[in-house]
Amino acid sequence: MQLMTGLEQADLTLTFLSGEAADLPAQVTRNLKPGAVRLLSRGAEGDVAVALPPTDAAEARELGEALVKLATDLGARAVRVEETPHADALTLAALAAGDRDARYRAEARPGPAEFAVEGLSGANRARVEAVAAGVRFARELVNAPANLLNPVTLAREARTLEALGADVDIWDGTEIEARGMGLLAAVAAGSATGPRLIRVTLPARGEVTRVLALVGKGITFDTGGYSIKPAAGMTTMKGDMGGAAAVLGTMRALAAARDLLPEGVEVRAYVPAAENMVGPHAMRPGDIYRAANGKTVEVVNTDAEGRLILADALAVACDEGATELVDVATLTGAKVTALGNDVAALYSTDADLTARLQASAEASGEFVWEMPLHAPYLKAFQKDTLADLRNSDMVPAGGSIKAALFLREFVTRPWAHLDIAGNAMKDGQATGWGVGTLTGYVLGR
Structure with missing residues (x-):
């Protein structure tokens, strides 16, 4: 999975609950736990998932892994994440989860190919790419x-x-x-x-x-x-x-x-x-x-x-x-x-x-x-x-x-x-x- 600077079109976008959460369907937001990702909507312009903003790097890692799993289940090839705290940890976890070692398989397993996090740029992006x-x-x-x-x-x-x-x-x-x-x-x-x-x-x-x-x-x-x-x-x-x-x-x-x-x-x-x-x-x-x-x-x-x-x-x-x-x-x-x-x-x-x-x-x-x-x-x-x-x-x-x-x-x-x-x-x-x-x-x- 490749880290992109941005995506014009994403198959799956992760958004975060904010003060407008009351406008979202109760069945989506009810009992949503930290580190979990839930599908909000599906459409021709791309699917949307929702999560709580991570409060620490550990939660961000859980989100990154959960997001890649959801994207794989949905067949999404391009994934975008809105700007969020602890973007570094989320990105690293997502890249690791999406990096499927296929060297010993006859065929590579499908999964997301492109990943972008809004606001991740400059030295932070360079460091994330190096660690990944x-x-x-x-x-x-x-x-x-x-x-x-x-x-x-x-x-x-x-x-x-x-x-x-x-x-x-x-x-x-x-x-x-x-x-x-x-x-x-x-x-x-x-x-x-x-x-x-x-x-x-x-x-x-x-x-x-x-x-x-x-x-x-x-x-x-x-x-x-x-x-x-x-x-x-x-x-x-x-x-x-x-x-x-x-x-x-x-x-x-x-x-x-x-x-x-x-x-x-x-x-x-x-x-x-x-x-x-x-x-x-x-x-x-x-x-x-x-x-x-x-x-x-x-x-x-x-x-x-x-x-x-x-x-x-x-x-x-x-x-x-x-x-x-x-x-x-x-x-x-x-x-x-x-x-x-x-x-x-x-x-x-x-x-x-x-x-x-x-x-x-x-x-x-x-x-x-x-x-x-x-x-x-x-x-x-x-x-x-x-x-x-x-x-x-x-x-x-x-x-x-x-x-x-x-x-x-x-x-x-x-x-x-x-x-x-x-x-x-x-x-x-x-x-x-x-x-x-x-x-x-x-x-x-």
């Missing part, structure tokens, strides 16, 4: 099946960002081992493709004053290793690189909106990529490996692999001069138990960083909830081991908190962790969750 492109990139990465997307092909997709002015470096297994990233190498040892470390850099405008590092978990498929998952738990594991997709999608958006980057800010993405497989060289429970920062980790549970590869990437990002870090990962089932699939868990060592991420998430209509870094829980990963840390205590209670505390052991700068388990996919389709939040965070919105 980033969301699309992230969704396509997550939707790709594991027989097509592995660490090698993920790195190849990241290379496409060079056409937009980004610098892309790829480390293979030899360089990863040379850099001391023993945890990433261990996780990938059971896979024929081996590991990759993908580093994407957007140089600063002017002298560098801050380096923001975005780190995304890139497990392109997770069998659980020798701590193997049950069949039902493995079917969606192509999406275990949702954090990597969010980070790369953000870099795609920022590359397209370079003029909006704050002066002096360099942005780097670090994506440790691996498949967690079973094989003759795969890591085993009880194995001990050394991380990039020198700490040793005993692998108690090979299915707690995401924290291992993130640990190495976080350590490298700090070593290379990052002044602030945000990592994003489909990390723990405990997060889903605590917050469900709509709300991401936010852990942070810095109150200002926390506030900026929360504000950006709210403006994007994406939900985050701050969780505690309860330090005593880390003791469960420090006892009964010959290493500095264990990667699990095999106790689900508090699992998301303990995973975040594990990661904190590998950072030396202000840092935030977003556990997005459950957020990256919905109804079997990628969501692109996180691109809006991370882009807004970098741009200072």
